[in-house]
Amino acid sequence: DADVTQTPRNRITKTGKRIMLECSQTKGHDRMYWYRQDPGLGLRLIYYSFDVKDINKGEISDGYSVSRQAQAKFSLSLESAIPNQTALYFCATSDTRTGLHGYTFGSGTRLTVV
């Protein structure tokens, strides 16, 4: 099984619908992140969480919300999806205790809003 699992892998939804993307990890990392990536563009940070009680907005949090249900689970919600939220979404994790070792990414969720 993958260390960082994202569900669903692909999703098509209609404008105005609420949708939740889920991320779970078995790495035991304390930090989790949500990014979006648009074609030809880099990664943009949506939200991040340093532990269960510490959730912070990233550079593009408008229209999104998150929930850190447990250390291993971090969900991203689109309350009312709009077409310009069509993108590839990645969850990532990192570990404060082991220092500066970069992020581990999930396989991504391809979201299409029609």
Add this chain to the structure above:
Amino acid sequence: QKEVEQNSGPLSVPEGAIASLNCTYSDRGSQSFFWYRQYSGKSPELIMSIYSNGDKEDGRFTAQLNKASQYVSLLIRDSQPSDSATYLCAVSDGNAGNMLTFGGGTRLMVKP
């Protein structure tokens, strides 16, 4: 705002050549530097990390860091078509809990 800059490319090299990918960063307090490889539609995969000035080699990959010049590079020797991907440079922010700032990536194309 802390920035990480990369030439978007595409960088085209023939098979067997050395590919040189470059990255500059704005935060002098950065301590850790990473290179990720991302195939189209796939997630970024960590391929190299470097923490001190100089070179670090791992197989066909060499990361080079020059903190005085705020410059980090990735060399890929004996480039293969399977190396064709986008390479993301990432730099840690020591003042933000070591969160990473990503560059926009350089697309590498290795032609047979």
